[in-house]
Amino acid sequence: MCDFAVGLSRQLNGSIIPSERPDHAMLEVWNPLGIVGVITAFNFPSAVLGWNACLALVCGNCVVWKGAPTTPLITIALTKIIAGVLEKNNLPGSIFTSLCGGAEIGQAIAKDTRISLVSFTGSSKVGLMVQHTVNQRFGKCLLELSGNNAIIVMDDADIKLAVRSVLFAAVGTAGQRCTTCRRLLLHESIYDKVLEQLLDLYKQVKIGDPLEDGTLLGPLHTKSSKDSFVKGIEVIKSQTKTPARFIGIGLEPVFCLALRQEVKSCTGGSAIESEGNFVQPTIMSTYLVELCFPESCFCKLLVLSSSIFTQRPEAIFRWIGPSGSDCGIVNVNIPTNGAEIGGAFGGEKATGGGREAGSDSWKQYMRRATWAGF
Amino acid sequence: MCDFAVGLSRQLNGSIIPSERPDHAMLEVWNPLGIVGVITAFNFPSAVLGWNACLALVCGNCVVWKGAPTTPLITIALTKIIAGVLEKNNLPGSIFTSLCGGAEIGQAIAKDTRISLVSFTGSSKVGLMVQHTVNQRFGKCLLELSGNNAIIVMDDADIKLAVRSVLFAAVGTAGQRCTTCRRLLLHESIYDKVLEQLLDLYKQVKIGDPLEDGTLLGPLHTKSSKDSFVKGIEVIKSQTKTPARFIGIGLEPVFCLALRQEVKSCTGGSAIESEGNFVQPTIMSTYLVELCFPESCFCKLLVLSSSIFTQRPEAIFRWIGPSGSDCGIVNVNIPTNGAEIGGAFGGEKATGGGREAGSDSWKQYMRRATWAGF
Amino acid sequence: MCDFAVGLSRQLNGSIIPSERPDHAMLEVWNPLGIVGVITAFNFPSAVLGWNACLALVCGNCVVWKGAPTTPLITIALTKIIAGVLEKNNLPGSIFTSLCGGAEIGQAIAKDTRISLVSFTGSSKVGLMVQHTVNQRFGKCLLELSGNNAIIVMDDADIKLAVRSVLFAAVGTAGQRCTTCRRLLLHESIYDKVLEQLLDLYKQVKIGDPLEDGTLLGPLHTKSSKDSFVKGIEVIKSQTKTPARFIGIGLEPVFCLALRQEVKSCTGGSAIESEGNFVQPTIMSTYLVELCFPESCFCKLLVLSSSIFTQRPEAIFRWIGPSGSDCGIVNVNIPTNGAEIGGAFGGEKATGGGREAGSDSWKQYMRRATWAGF
Amino acid sequence: MCDFAVGLSRQLNGSIIPSERPDHAMLEVWNPLGIVGVITAFNFPSAVLGWNACLALVCGNCVVWKGAPTTPLITIALTKIIAGVLEKNNLPGSIFTSLCGGAEIGQAIAKDTRISLVSFTGSSKVGLMVQHTVNQRFGKCLLELSGNNAIIVMDDADIKLAVRSVLFAAVGTAGQRCTTCRRLLLHESIYDKVLEQLLDLYKQVKIGDPLEDGTLLGPLHTKSSKDSFVKGIEVIKSQTKTPARFIGIGLEPVFCLALRQEVKSCTGGSAIESEGNFVQPTIMSTYLVELCFPESCFCKLLVLSSSIFTQRPEAIFRWIGPSGSDCGIVNVNIPTNGAEIGGAFGGEKATGGGREAGSDSWKQYMRRATWAGF
Known part of the structure; x- marks a missing residue:
């Protein structure tokens, strides 16, 4: 700078x-x-x-x-x-x-x-x-x-690339960046495959002192952050099948999402009993019906940073066009986090x-x- | 446009x-x-x-x-x-x-x-x-x-040009533009000369139907505007010699102005008894001491539009520089009103x-x- | 304009x-x-x-x-x-x-x-x-x-779109635009398919008065243009197997192209005996060996306008990057011809x-x- | 940089x-x-x-x-x-x-x-x-x-400032910059005053090793430069009264200048007999009639850099406008030499x-x- x-x-x-x-x-x-x-x-x-x-x-x-x-x-x-x-x-x-x-x-x-x-x-x-x-x-x-940033993985995405990107964007710096990935939207045809590979990677995450070689997940910044995490998980788990706003990790109402089943904890979800404010790397999942991606309103994500994984040029250009993402930062085939000083950094609306x-x-x-x- | x-x-x-x-x-x-x-x-x-x-x-x-x-x-x-x-x-x-x-x-x-x-x-x-x-x-x-726009006339100004500009900027469209000149700051060495010429021009102002040829001063927009004018004049006249903010036509406190004598009505100051919301073209004056134009803080005018009349290049460049006018519109040797679509129109702070x-x-x-x- | x-x-x-x-x-x-x-x-x-x-x-x-x-x-x-x-x-x-x-x-x-x-x-x-x-x-x-413009059709291209684009870019306005397609470079895996479809379209080209509905191919501008066409075809046909610059329709030496076989006339190649300077819509073909598209020098086309047909985002971005086309006009999935007044029009080098x-x-x-x- | x-x-x-x-x-x-x-x-x-x-x-x-x-x-x-x-x-x-x-x-x-x-x-x-x-x-x-740069001194100029600027621009770095002042155009009302003050300054110029404190005028770069200087002076002196292009230090024909009298050597004009390629700081003068500065063609100087000394804002704005200087570098109240990396450096036409x-x-x-x- x-x-x-x-x-x-x-x-x-x-x-x-x-x-x-x-x-x-x-x-x-x-x-x-x-x-x-x-x-x-x-x-x-x-x-x-x-x-x-x-x-x-x-x-x-x-x-x-x-x-x-x-x-x-x-x-x-x-x-x-x-x-x-x-x-x-x-x-x-x-x-x-x-x-x-x-x-x-x-x-x-x-x-x-x-x-x-x-x-x-x-x-x-x-x-x-x-x-x-x-x-x-x-x-x-x-x-x-603050940003409630989402990554969308389309059916034609390079899955391996997407999964590694999600890991880094969600778990890196213990999820404490403003551009951290907080929501993952998966096309149903690749849902199981992505989740499986992601869970596999999550198991290998090394937790500990971030100054040590190989550590990916360090502690949260304060005791208060740790408490918030635990409370947030409880709120998410209490979500039922009724069409509802997804509080906590959150899905904006603009998606008109309805929950097909209860929120399921896939991995993590607890604080770690130890010195320091460590929590487990966590994935909560649910199936969604009627995910609204009409042509005319490709995808509205009211967040700071967003990301899509796809290999179709027309999807990329729609994503960055008037009906695409309305975030300030719009990534393609790279995670939500990361920025360069040559490009303007910032978001829209609540950001x-x-x-x-x-x-x-x-x-x-x-x-x-x-x-x-x- | x-x-x-x-x-x-x-x-x-x-x-x-x-x-x-x-x-x-x-x-x-x-x-x-x-x-x-x-x-x-x-x-x-x-x-x-x-x-x-x-x-x-x-x-x-x-x-x-x-x-x-x-x-x-x-x-x-x-x-x-x-x-x-x-x-x-x-x-x-x-x-x-x-x-x-x-x-x-x-x-x-x-x-x-x-x-x-x-x-x-x-x-x-x-x-x-x-x-x-x-x-x-x-x-x-x-x-x-809204803007409380001021024109400054320096000692080296082209007086004839300045006086005609003030007339047009203060009286034209019955003072109802956002860029209308509402304050006139005169260097004491040319104070009497400018006032005299201005009063002479004010006497010749044709008041009436603005659609008629030669009319300069039409009516105010509503009865309520006419009432506000009358009340404003009363407030100004009640100003005393105490160092005070100049309400109504107003001088911002940043000038650290002190009144050397009472506000004097030079011409006008009344509504006109007639059909339509006509008021007289009006000049109120006062002498100021300690007008603060230090080199380091050339002139701060917290208004939409401002204007200076001078023929010195160094005064012009100081006027548009960091220590000069902090208006959004900064005129030199032309009145406060008027704009072109090629230049950005707008003000700072309260504007x-x-x-x-x-x-x-x-x-x-x-x-x-x-x-x-x- | x-x-x-x-x-x-x-x-x-x-x-x-x-x-x-x-x-x-x-x-x-x-x-x-x-x-x-x-x-x-x-x-x-x-x-x-x-x-x-x-x-x-x-x-x-x-x-x-x-x-x-x-x-x-x-x-x-x-x-x-x-x-x-x-x-x-x-x-x-x-x-x-x-x-x-x-x-x-x-x-x-x-x-x-x-x-x-x-x-x-x-x-x-x-x-x-x-x-x-x-x-x-x-x-x-x-x-x-002038430009010796080329269209490249990659193995993953939308063939139907590409073929129609080539027809319009090569035959429209009788090939007399500065952005007319004069060379077509086909990936060998789709060579036969493209050629077949193109020949099929060429047979249907309506030749005649361009003011009549449905006419695609009007006359050349002058008798002298007609003579140049006939002479150019002769020169091309005289090309032999020796590694050679492809004169007439021309391939720049930077491609290091070698001809695997003689130039073959696929369709057209003659002037039309009639009033007016009409010529046949023409395709000459040859196979090329060692077409030089190394990663480090993706493709250098020394022409005004160029076009690539592909559906891979990484190919598109390489195509417009430092090692891609060095034309002034670089099209993707649209023909070489056409321009908009909002974008700068012009070429590099010999253009x-x-x-x-x-x-x-x-x-x-x-x-x-x-x-x-x- | x-x-x-x-x-x-x-x-x-x-x-x-x-x-x-x-x-x-x-x-x-x-x-x-x-x-x-x-x-x-x-x-x-x-x-x-x-x-x-x-x-x-x-x-x-x-x-x-x-x-x-x-x-x-x-x-x-x-x-x-x-x-x-x-x-x-x-x-x-x-x-x-x-x-x-x-x-x-x-x-x-x-x-x-x-x-x-x-x-x-x-x-x-x-x-x-x-x-x-x-x-x-x-x-x-x-x-x-190369540039044949000129400084114009108007009748209202700050003479002291102008004279010091000319000295620095003409004699500094032994006149070997591309932005060196090579011509001085003086309004007749201040001609004598400027020349007198300039001659006074020229007498005080310290000639010698440029690494020594106080030296203003060092040597020319080569023996060949010294010879060119001597030859150039001879050509200038041979100029007669006929309307002529002023070769050497030169006045462009666009000025339609006519010489009122012979070129006069005011100071200098010789090489210095010494080791090193030193020459005298030199001023040659002439009176000009019919110097063409019509309003419609304020001043055309076909050079890299130009400079005017004046205190009138309208002269400054005319100088930088369509009918003013057509140099690439246009100075006001500063010499012809000097540049900043934030502004584009370069000239028009022969430059x-x-x-x-x-x-x-x-x-x-x-x-x-x-x-x-x-």
């Missing part, structure tokens, strides 16, 4: 536009906002800061950062590194400031009229409150909220609509003036 | 981006939002609709329009014209739908989850409520709210932050997906 | 660029070139003029047009229409001027220092001469030269490298100045 | 374009050219290589570089540095190759069909030959040729038309394919 932003710093271009009025000119000029507030979450304690701060700084802004309350050491360490770089270049270290603390700091940032833009990463519920507070004072928001990294995200950290005159 | 949008319809381009991952590709694809709601105000009963609907339609959306409650005939006439064009081209006329009515229709649009984007033009107060309602359901907003017309406003009527795969 | 260009006329934007030098600004400004010369060919007597003149005119240039010597009536008619439009808008009709005549007019345009850009459509040989003349006087060229229509072709009709100062 | 190009490497974006054809897509994809040849001049033995090679390499090309025959050590040193970086990153060092030698190497590069693009910096005469050779084989050229650095120059190092299909 630093390399990318440095290159970008020579391309923060506005426009000069021919005017309809003779002997006049028009300009669209981008100027810095002033102070940008960045509120990040525990799961990417430095990456999301990097996406925001690198762009905000080359755009000429100051940055006030609030890291997660559970990752203060990273917040302090990063701040020291950045201050050092600034001061080496004869700039005040205070151009980049950080705060350790909880919701009260977040609220102070949201309310402060001196902070022109608040970039928030976290839950949809808190994000909505931040947005309301910031809007009341006519400030700007950039939201990256907030913001975009980070990518070639034009810098515009969110600046204000535009349309200038006319002669 | 129709011509512009038709040309634009062949340029709704996304990006194909080289991927860091070997044998992978990335795409940023723009797809239509679905249904776009447009709520417009009385003062531009068709232009603002055009800005929004032309772009929304070529982007592949349907449009639901609510015109102002006081301009239903224009709403109906325009809708018939558009339906005719659609049907001539074998498209359902209902792609563009309109509704006549008041706040209850606006609220229904704001609440309706089927309407992905609500474009609202009107007061800051109502705009804020619309935004909150739309955000709660994770919809998008495009706001064009809502939306942008209409201009070469990239179409992106607000679409959703972007970042696609990765192989 | 007129609609497109009118919309584009509000988007001829340059850039304003933040400067590294404090208190400085940089601008990239686009200004018109002055006079643009357009030399077009007989086969699209008005479309290519439209691509060039519409953009050149909205960019603020005057246009001098030389149509083909064999289509003077179209040249005169179009000029009258355009002059009428200009004059109706109070602009001098002479902004757009045309000349009927042959090579001597073309040479005069190429040599004239008052003509800043010469856009030439025609043969590679003449294009090269025009370019040299224009470059000598430091003028600019925009070349659209000249120019680009017409599309969203940034207008830049070729303007000159750019990088402005710096304060 | 390395930092800039690394950032740029995540933004080499093509377009995805909505197709007019239902269920079709269009893409404009950029792919590397293959091998890029770079031929640079003695005066910037590494900067111009950097402009070209950094962009060419991040675009995925290999580079073959020919430095100037008189600067082989720099060529070898840079090549070693670059090879080291490549190999440290597990890339073959031969991605970047260089050659030391003269015209025969340049010709070999121009002729080699494996080299898709030849970027040439040098004289207009040689550039034209390179272009012809490369075009014959349908290769691409990027030319940066070749290429553009280096800047945000879209990378496109010259790639080929574009317009893809259509489904």
Whole structure:
């Protein structure tokens, strides 16, 4: 992101536009906002800061950062590194400031009229409150909220590729990414085959210290996360055959899904009795009838990131077209997780609509003036 | 706008981006939002609709329009014209739908989850409520709210040009544009000269039926507008010498202005006793001390549109730079009013932050997906 | 093109660029070139003029047009229409001027220092001469030269779709488009099937007056074209088994092709004895050994337009990637011919490298100045 | 340039374009050219290589570089540095190759069909030959040729600023930049004042070893340059009163200049008798009649870089508009020399038309394919 932003710093271009009025000119000029507030979450304690701060700084802004309350050491360490770089270049270290603390700091940032833009990463519920507070004072928001991401495996998919991708997207980083795969939609003709291969892989998952070679599944971040997992499983199991919204791991009502049978636990579903907040890699399944994939409404997934596995070009192009996925991130034959700084990162609807990294995200950290005159 | 949008319809381009991952590709694809709601105000009963609907339609959306409650005939006439064009081209006329009515229709649009984007033009107060309602359901907003626009005349300005521009910007369309000049800031060395010439022009203003040749000042839109004018003048006159916010015609506190003497009525200030909602062209003046134009904070005007009259290139470039005007529309040697469809139209802060017309406003009527795969 | 260009006329934007030098600004400004010369060919007597003149005119240039010597009536008619439009808008009709005549007019345009850009459509040989003349006087060229376009049909292709596409691309407009398919490369596993179906379709081709319903194959443009066809067939037939460049219908040496057997005439190959310059729809075939499609050099086709028929996504993405087709126009599952004004039209190498229509072709009709100062 | 190009490497974006054809897509994809040849001049033995090679390499090309025959050590040193970086990153060092030698190497590069693009910096005469050779084989050229750059000082200019700028632009680096000021056009009302101040500054110029503190004027690059200087002065002095092209320091005929009196030597004009190729800082002057600056043709300067000194905004905007300077680089109140990597560098007409650095120059190092299909 630093390399990318440095290159970008020579391309923060506005426009000069021919005017309809003779002997006049028009300009669209981008100027810095002033102070940008960045509120990040525990799961990417430095990456999301990097996406925001690198762009905000080359755009000429100051940055006030609030890291997660559970990752203060990273917040302090990063701040020291950045201050050092600034001061080496004869700039005040205070151009980049950080705060350790909880919701009260977040609220102070949201309310402060001196902070022109608040970039928030976290839950949809808190994000909505931040947005309301910031809007009341006519400030700007950039939201990256939670995603209930799904992978669809079509009947013609490369099964082996799909299964490995699901494993990595669902179990990697203990499912704590915003792009983690939380739902798997299988065409019935390959349902059994995929499930069988997936269960086979799940059995081999090495659980333990993520710093050790070969470990795929580390612990959850806190005791509270572990408790939430256990409670979520109970809610899912209590689901009956009635056509119902799939709470917890969740299936959005837009699918008009009806459950053909009860939710079945295929593997996992429990916390692990040990030191550390470990839980089992888990698969819950159900059969669905009338899965609504009409041509005219190919598939609406109200999530941050989505993925389809198929080998048909026409399916791929429908998937990325107007009637396809309406996620912000749309993958084909690769998992839901993963991102590149060259492409805009962000979701639609309940995920907030913001975009980070990518070639034009810098515009969110600046204000535009349309200038006319002669 | 129709011509512009038709040309634009062949340029709704996304990006194909080289991927860091070997044998992978990335795409940023723009797809239509679905249904776009447009709520417009009385003062531009068709232009603002055009800005929004032309772009929304070529982007592949349907449009639901609510015109102002006081301009239903224009709403109906325009809708018939558009339906005719659609049907001539074998498209359902209902792609563009309109509704006549008041706040209850606006609220229904704001609440309706089927309407992905609500474009609202009107007061800051109502705009804020619309935004909150739309955000709660994770919809998008495009706001064009009111502006307290100012013209600055510097000591080196072409006075004759400035005075004529002020007249047109303040009195034209009876001051009912969102870009109408509501505040005039004069350098003290040219204060008397400008005021004298302006008063001279004001005396010659022809008041009456705007359809008659030579009329500059027509009536206000409603009886209620006339009453507001009279009340506003009273509030301004009650201002005393204490350092105070200049309510009504208003000077923002950021200027740290102090009044050196009472507000003085220079000309006008009354409603006109006649049929129709006519008021006098009015100038209220005061002297200011400590007008804060430090180099480091050249001039912050929290309004939609602003204008400066000066002949110094360095003043012009400071004016459009980071420490200059923070309006969305920044004019030099032309009045605050007026706009071109090639440049983005819209303001900052209390004016809502939306942008209409201009070469990239179409992106607000679409959703972007970042696609990765192989 | 007129609609497109009118919309584009509000988007001829340059850039304003933040400067590294404090208190400085940089601008990239686009200004018109002055006079643009357009030399077009007989086969699209008005479309290519439209691509060039519409953009050149909205960019603020005057246009001098030389149509083909064999289509003077179209040249005169179009000029009258355009002059009428200009004059109706109070602009001098002479902004757009045309000349009927042959090579001597073309040479005069190429040599004239008052003509800043010469856009030439025609043969590679003449294009090269025009370019040299224009470059000598430091003028600019925009070349659209001939293409030896190929369609590749892979083993997994939708054969029926491919065969119909080849028919249309090879026989339609009597093969006189610059994007006409002139070579067909078949995977050996589907060779017989494709050839059989194609011969079947060729038998049904209705030859005659193109204004009559159902006619697919009209006459060649001139007697001289008919003679060239007859001579070309003779040259092809004289090809022997030696590894050789395939002249006439031609296969580029980059393919390292060796002929396994003599060229065989499958159907057609003669002129038709009748009034008018009619020739038979013709297929010549040969088997090839060692067709060089290594992974590292997927397929280099040195032509204007190319097309592949396949249903494998990975083949499609390789085809449009660095090791795929190096044509300017790269089709997938559609024929070589056809174009849209939203996409840039033009080829590489022997086809000249120019680009017409599309969203940034207008830049070729303007000159750019990088402005710096304060 | 390395930092800039690394950032740029995540933004080499093509377009995805909505197709007019239902269920079709269009893409404009950029792919590397293959091998890029770079031929640079003695005066910037590494900067111009950097402009070209950094962009060419991040675009995925290999580079073959020919430095100037008189600067082989720099060529070898840079090549070693670059090879080291490549190999440290597990890339073959031969991605970047260089050659030391003269015209025969340049010709070999121009002729080699494996080299898709030849970027040439040098004289207009040689550039034209390179272009012809490369075009014959349908290769691409990027030319940066010599400039006869002029500074105009208007009657309202800040004289002190202008004079210092002229000194630096004319005498700095011994006048051996492509952007060196070679002509000075003075408004008659300030002619005497500028000349007097300039002569005063010229007297203080410290001539000597450029590595010593305070030295402004170092030696010319070769003995041959020194001889050319002496010969050029003789040609200028032989100019008579007849309306004539001003050879040597030169005034383009487009100015329709007539000499009012003989050319007068104001200062300098001789080589310095010493070891090293030193010459005197030199000013030759003449009075001009009928200097043609009509409104309709503000000023045509057929050079790489130009500069105007004035304080009138309307003069500045006319200067950068359609009737203003037609140079590629247009300065205002700063000298002709100097450039930033964020803005495109290059000239028009006899300077070749290429553009280096800047945000879209990378496109010259790639080929574009317009893809259509489904």
